[in-house]
Amino acid sequence: MNQSDLNFDFKHIWHPYSSMINPLPCYPIISAKGIHLKLNNGKKIIDGMSSWWSVIHGYNNARLNKSLKDQIKKMSHVMFGGITHPSAILLCRKLIEITPKKLECIFLCDSGSVAIEVAMKMSLQYWQALGEKRCTFLTIRNGYHGDTFFAMSVSDPANSIHSLYSTLLPTHLFANAPKCVFGETWNEKDIYSFDILIKENKSDIAAVIMEPIVQGVGGMKFYHPKYLEKVRYLCNHYKIPLIIDEIATGFGRTGKLFAYEYANIIPDILCIGKALTGGMMSLSATITTKNIAHTISNGKANCFMHGPTFMGNPLACAVATENISILQEKKWKKQIFNIESILKLKLLPLQQHPKVLNIRVLGAIGVVECLYKINIKRIQFFFIKHGVWIRPFNKLIYLIPPYIIDQYSLKKLADVISEALDNDNFFIY
Structure with missing residues (x-):
């Protein structure tokens, strides 16, 4: 995927919940494996969204x-x-x-x-x-x-x-x-x-x-x-x-x-x-x-x-x-328990952050509800730069990772969210 492809995408392809005049940036993914999405520059990013709730066993699962x-x-x-x-x-x-x-x-x-x-x-x-x-x-x-x-x-x-x-x-x-x-x-x-x-x-x-x-x-x-x-x-x-x-x-x-x-x-x-x-x-x-x-x-x-x-x-x-x-095979039960435990450990302390209204965790869902509307364009660039894929909306930053995610990667997702909360440029006041 080269710049010509990206220019074509920008001019002709209408992405979900986006404008054809001033669209949000689209990041080029050329492959995916496990919990990682691979950008066209070779960089791998941790998927925190399971492609909108769906990729629960990770990408390129051999059995599937x-x-x-x-x-x-x-x-x-x-x-x-x-x-x-x-x-x-x-x-x-x-x-x-x-x-x-x-x-x-x-x-x-x-x-x-x-x-x-x-x-x-x-x-x-x-x-x-x-x-x-x-x-x-x-x-x-x-x-x-x-x-x-x-x-x-x-x-x-x-x-x-x-x-x-x-x-x-x-x-x-x-x-x-x-x-x-x-x-x-x-x-x-x-x-x-x-x-x-x-x-x-x-x-x-x-x-x-x-x-x-x-x-x-x-x-x-x-x-x-x-x-x-x-x-x-x-x-x-x-x-x-x-x-x-x-x-x-x-x-x-x-x-x-x-x-x-x-x-x-x-x-x-x-x-x-x-x-x-x-x-x-x-x-x-x-x-x-x-x-x-x-x-x-x-x-x-x-x-x-x-x-x-x-x-x-x-x-x-x-x-x-x-x-x-x-x-x-019931492996998912332990996976969800582990995800929930780490999300609670890492996200619940953010309840005290001055930009946070509420933190919610249930199973493999972690939600950071902010007091202010999020600048999606800026915060997503920050997330990509720090090696994670998280797609917020309105005032919500949320995680719904694949069930197979490891402890280190899940903690990194949460840490990047925590760091993002400290940046005033990511919010619309």
């Missing part, structure tokens, strides 16, 4: 690579309409093994946002099949569920990512965000806002949708498991389906295989993605109960009206199956 190579010799893709194949069947067997027995009908999608769209469409078709027209969803503020339109509509409308589209999106119900944080004392008043909304709109709500325990792009907040337990109780009471969005949190990131396990609940519809393939390629799934699936199938359409071209892609299914096999 082999699963792809073995599959590509057979077929890379085949349509899923009217056709099935061993890779999809093996993956779905694995998903049945690791999720609650109640969840037994699996719809394979091709990205996290699509999994959310599918879950919401399932909810709409479910009520249509029952003879009711319910189009409203209930969720909580500070949530994020993806960048496609229906997914945006249940993400916090005040969130700066989606506020541009607020007048174009369907209007849904937003309860106050939970105030009781993970690990602290539960207050029954925390559920009042949600309780009132579900009670007053019980005949209009198609489903409740939530990120479990950890809210992602909406602010990286960690809320009390009791809140989710109460939500499950209220959904049961009013017979409203509960959609749990585990796309970011699933597959061990929080210290549980799925974050909803902290509340000891079972969703009616479960959305998974990101780490499903170990970050090797895009794949997601929406998993639901036989009751919902059969109700939809007995409805007016006699089927579920959705079918992505690349759903059930054999390559993606094969690597996802191997990824789950690795997780079933």
Whole structure:
């Protein structure tokens, strides 16, 4: 990759959440191995982001690579309409093994946002099949569920990512965000806002949708498991389906295989993605109960009206199956425990820093919430210069490293963050 390539990229390639007039710098990565990304100048940097939550076993994992190579010799893709194949069947067997027995009908999608769209469409078709027209969803503020339109509509409308589209999106119900944080004392008043909304709109709500325990792009907040337990109780009471969005949190990131396990609940519809393939390629799934699936199938359409071209892609299914096999060996539990211990050791003392509002650690997630908005361009240059890849947003600097990260590299990530906090040029006052 030479300067001509970078000039072409600058002029013609539109990167996520970036401008085509004044884009943020893009750093050229030519290869990746383990926890390291290699720049085109040969410098290796420690990845603190797992490529947005997904690369949990590190880059170029030999077992995941082999699963792809073995599959590509057979077929890379085949349509899923009217056709099935061993890779999809093996993956779905694995998903049945690791999720609650109640969840037994699996719809394979091709990205996290699509999994959310599918879950919401399932909810709409479910009520249509029952003879009711319910189009409203209930969720909580500070949530994020993806960048496609229906997914945006249940993400916090005040969130700066989606506020541009607020007048174009369907209007849904937003309860106050939970105030009781993970690990602290539960207050029954925390559920009042949600309780009132579900009670007053019980005949209009198609489903409740939530990120479990950890809210992602909406602010990286960690809320009390009791809140989710109460939500499950209220959904049961009013017979409203509960959609749990585990796309970011699933597959061990929080210290549980799925974050909803902290509340000891079972969703009616479960959305998974990101780490499903170990970050090797895009794949997601929406998993639901036989009751919902059969109700939809007995409805007016006699089927579920959705079918992505690349759903059930054999390559993606094969690597996802191997990824789950690795997780079933249970090494991830010790890995997450070690990461959490070091993040607490290194990040919690930063709570006293004058630029820090709050520090949060759960599993392999470490969050430094600053008092001021971050100058992303300047701070990322600093991070690269110091050999780490961290991508902050708004006022948040956060770490979600690969599970295989070693103690030295994790401490270095934290130390570079600590050093960055001392530089006034990295903040917008």
